[in-house]
Amino acid sequence: MQSxxxxxxxxxLFLGVIILGFLxxxxxxxxxxxxxxxxxIFNLEVSKETWRYIIxxxxxxxxxxAIITGSGLAISGLLMxxxxxxPLAGPYVLGLSSGASLGVAIVIMGASVFGGAFAxxxxxxxxxxxxxxxxxxxxxxxxxxxxxxxxxxxxxxxIGLMFASLTAAVVSVLSYFSPAAQxxxxxxxSFGSLGDLSxxxxxxxxxxxxxxxxxxxxxIKNLNTxxxxxxxxxxLGVSIRKNRLIIIIATSLxxxxxxxxxxxxxxxxxxVPHLIRQIIPVNNHSILVxxxxxxxxxxxxxxxxxxxxxxxxxxxxxxxxxxxxxxPVVIWLLVRKRKFLF
Amino acid sequence: MNPPEKHxxxxxxxxxxxYSNKTAxxxxxxxxxxxxxxxxxxxxxxxxxxxxxxxxxxxxxVQDALKGKVLVKNEQIQQIDSLELASLVSxxxxxxxxxxNLSVFELVALGRQPYTNWIxxxxxxxxxxxxxxxxxxxxxxxxxxxxxxxxxGQLQKVLIARAIAQNTPLVILDEPTTHLDxxxxxxxxxxxxxxxxxxxxxxxxxxxxxxxxIQLCDKxxxxxxxxxxxxxxxxxxxxxxxxxxxPEGLIVFDKASASFKIxx
Numbered sequence: 332m333q334s335x336x337x338x339x340x341x342x343x344l345f346l347g348v349i350i351l352g353f354l355x356x357x358x359x360x361x362x363x364x365x366x367x368x369x370x371x372i373f374n375l376e377v378s379k380e381t382w383r384y385i386i387x388x389x390x391x392x393x394x395x396x397a398i399i400t401g402s403g404l405a406i407s408g409l410l411m412x413x414x415x416x417x418p419l420a421g422p423y424v425l426g427l428s429s430g431a432s433l434g435v436a437i438v439i440m441g442a443s444v445f446g447g448a449f450a451x452x453x454x455x456x457x458x459x460x461x462x463x464x465x466x467x468x469x470x471x472x473x474x475x476x477x478x479x480x481x482x483x484x485x486x487x488x489x490i491g492l493m494f495a496s497l498t499a500a501v502v503s504v505l506s507y508f509s510p511a512a513q514x515x516x517x518x519x520x521s522f523g524s525l526g527d528l529s530x531x532x533x534x535x536x537x538x539x540x541x542x543x544x545x546x547x548x549x550x551i552k553n554l555n556t557x558x559x560x561x562x563x564x565x566x567l568g569v570s571i572r573k574n575r576l577i578i579i580i581a582t583s584l585x586x587x588x589x590x591x592x593x594x595x596x597x598x599x600x601x602x603v604p605h606l607i608r609q610i611i612p613v614n615n616h617s618i619l620v621x622x623x624x625x626x627x628x629x630x631x632x633x634x635x636x637x638x639x640x641x642x643x644x645x646x647x648x649x650x651x652x653x654x655x656x657x658x659p660v661v662i663w664l665l666v667r668k669r670k671f672l673f
Numbered sequence: 674m675n676p677p678e679k680h681x682x683x684x685x686x687x688x689x690x691x692y693s694n695k696t697a698x699x700x701x702x703x704x705x706x707x708x709x710x711x712x713x714x715x716x717x718x719x720x721x722x723x724x725x726x727x728x729x730x731x732x733x734x735v736q737d738a739l740k741g742k743v744l745v746k747n748e749q750i751q752q753i754d755s756l757e758l759a760s761l762v763s764x765x766x767x768x769x770x771x772x773x774n775l776s777v778f779e780l781v782a783l784g785r786q787p788y789t790n791w792i793x794x795x796x797x798x799x800x801x802x803x804x805x806x807x808x809x810x811x812x813x814x815x816x817x818x819x820x821x822x823x824x825x826g827q828l829q830k831v832l833i834a835r836a837i838a839q840n841t842p843l844v845i846l847d848e849p850t851t852h853l854d855x856x857x858x859x860x861x862x863x864x865x866x867x868x869x870x871x872x873x874x875x876x877x878x879x880x881x882x883x884x885x886x887i888q889l890c891d892k893x894x895x896x897x898x899x900x901x902x903x904x905x906x907x908x909x910x911x912x913x914x915x916x917x918x919x920p921e922g923l924i925v926f927d928k929a930s931a932s933f934k935i936x937x
Contacts, residue, residue, distance in 0.1 A: 416771045416772070549791075551792055551793065552786070552789065552791060552792055552793035555783060555786070555793055556783060556786055557771075558770070558771060558772040558775060558783075559770050559771060559772070559780070559783060560766075560768055560770060560771040562735065562764070562766055562768065563764065563766065563770070563783075565735060565755070566733065566735070566759060566762070566763065566764040567759050567783070567784075567786045567787055567839070568755045568756035568757075568758065568759030568760075568786070568787045569755075569786075570755065608774070612776075613779075614772060614774055614775050614776070614779055615779060615793070617792050617793055617794070
């Protein structure tokens with residue numbers, strides 16, 4: 332009964348993602364006719380070979396990365412909001428992205444500080460992924476431990492904030508000692524970028540995304556009970572410990588891998604679940620989870636379209652765009668509803 | 674003619690409740706022996722801090738007993754797995770539901786959680802049970818409201834409906850009447866009484882409403898300073914057990930009206 336009522340909005344969201352995906356691929360600094368965009372995707376005859384190259388090797392992986400990062404971050408935001416029972420939780424706010432940044436900063440800039448033989452090994456893409464996932468996992472565990480000791484959910488946000496400033500401090504110390512080239516590499520990474528990924532890297536990212544999403548889907552039912560609080564969940568036969576572990580692993584896989592490949596991207600994780608709750612007034616995670624996945628993908632595709640400013644030469648940093656769009660949305664929600672519900 | 678045999682739903686044998694950590698045990702109350710049968714409405718009464726919540730937590734299996742046994746349907750509670758226990762005991766707690774964004778229907782539907790499939794899909798039977806418990810509590814007209822729109826009294830009814838939807842022979846409520854005005858206090862307790870009669874569930878609740886409990890309950894568990902007295906309101910009245918509930922002086926029990934009065 333319930334799921335049928337929400338089938339239509341879900342279908343519309345799905346169509347929205349497809350349309351935005353096509354738009355995303357067709358728009359860019361080079362003007363490519365729609366016909367040829369279709370032709371390149373479906374491997375038909377294309378008027379110009381360079382167009383096919385642009386579409387297949389650059390725009391398509393970028394659009395897929397946008398879909399993966401948007402949906403992955405949005406889902407980890409939803410998981411955090413339910414787990415910590417805090418409407419302001421999200422991968423960025425809780426310091427997961429800061430943890431990942433710290434990992435990456437240590438790898439990129441530490442390589443030069445510690446110098447020598449390490450540098451070569453440390454600078455591979457894999458080590459970035461590992462460092463960033465470890466960084467976000469560590470922060471998440473710290474936040475989790477703190478949340479077990481402090482019943483106050485506000486305290487969790489403060490701890491996330493503290494991690495962010497701790498990270499900023501360590502990064503500035505590192506940047507003080509590291510040469511300009513490395514510093515620049517880090518700064519560029521921290522702007523966030525969806526476009527630098529090869530098909531190979533998109534594959535790796537997709538793998539992490541897939542595992543994270545499957546884990547999230549596996550605890551849909553128990554996420555619903557967590558909305559009542561842990562005591563009620565327990566009285567309904569839910570193993571809190573097991574589900575908490577699954578949620579934490581899913582979140583750090585998603586947030587960690589996405590931050591490693593695409594940089595720290597703000598606000599998507601926090602804002603998308605709230606936007607979805609505005610569109611579809613439901614709390615059942617069996618509808619929320621797919622809706623948030625689609626919503627995250629759609630928002631990220633829009634942000635990416637805005638970032639590449641169709642017809643222009645430059646691409647704006649994606650992190651700036653998500654904040655420019657995300658921050659006003661969060662403020663608007665807060666002011667309009669006066670209180671955040673989740 | 675003997676009344677029909679009533680099944681025992683909840684029983685404790687020499688139960689000690691309290692807290693323990695690595696170094697020490699803090700016993701709150703010792704040697705509790707009570708028995709609750711199906712269809713009974715039982716109040717747990719005692720002053721603040723006497724251990725009512727600890728007692729209820731131990732009865733519901735959330736907290737371990739220090740010594741002794743808790744039997745739910747003649748089975749020891751520690752040996753029942755958590756999913757099966759969820760089909761035997763349902764709770765209404767003092768903490769408010771965390772997400773008040775839930776609609777009344779969604780919240781009551783969560784009571785069906787132990788019976789649904791992996792994704793929580795509600796079967797026809799689940800929907801029927803939800804509808805029935807909404808009817809039983811008299812909140813059908815609220816079902817599309819969000820919890821943040823409800824008054825305290827309405828929210829309490831919704832939480833009770835959720836516990837009823839869980840379809841357990843035993844329902845345990847921790848102070849269901851706090852924050853309510855006298856009318857709603859009486860309303861909620863009367864509702865519990867009606868539910869025990871209608872559904873044959875055993876309902877155990879902690880409360881400060883001694884006057885109302887004396888009028889409505891089948892049995893009262895009186896908790897006082899490490900001692901527990903059980904009996905029907907009538908038995909307790911006759912034995913004079915109520916006169917020692919509160920510290921002497923300020924409040925006295927007036928036997929004639931079966932209620933507490935402030936000492937003039």
